[in-house]
Amino acid sequence: MGKGTCLGHLLECAGQITGGYYADPGFKDIPHLERLGFPIAEIDENGDAVITKVAGSGGRVCVDTCKEQMLYEIHRPDSYSQATLF
Numbered sequence: 001m002g003k004g005t006c007l008g009h010l011l012e013c014a015g016q017i018t019g020g021y022y023a024d025p026g027f028k029d030i031p032h033l034e035r036l037g038f039p040i041a042e043i044d045e046n047g048d049a050v051i052t053k054v055a056g057s058g059g060r061v062c063v064d065t066c067k068e069q070m071l072y073e074i075h076r077p078d079s080y081s082q083a084t085l086f
Contacts, residue, residue, distance in 0.1 A: 003047040009073045010051060010066060014038050017051065017069045018059030032058025 010017050017039045019030035030036075037057025043049045053061050 003049070006070065007041055007043070007049055007051075010069055011039055011041055013069055013073070015059065016072075017065055018053050018057075018061055019065055020059070021072060022060075022065040022068050028064075030058075030060050034058065 013021070015036040015038065016022075018036045019033065020036055022028055023030040023033055025033075035057060036059040037053035039061060040052050040054065041049045042052065051061055051066060053059060
């Protein structure tokens, strides 16, 4: 469940995990930011995954892009429990 939750959070962010959130021109350059590729998760039977993107598309998928997006997603885990559901 935990792996699935993390992967779901990362994949639903689309261009953010391929460098959109991570990019900081001049400090953390992302190639072809104007045409980011969408992420793809290759998941095995154990639930382990490799996150990649469409070959030839812009952006970058690396440990750092994934870490920064995951930290963004969970920076206030206490606020998830306070959400109002309609």
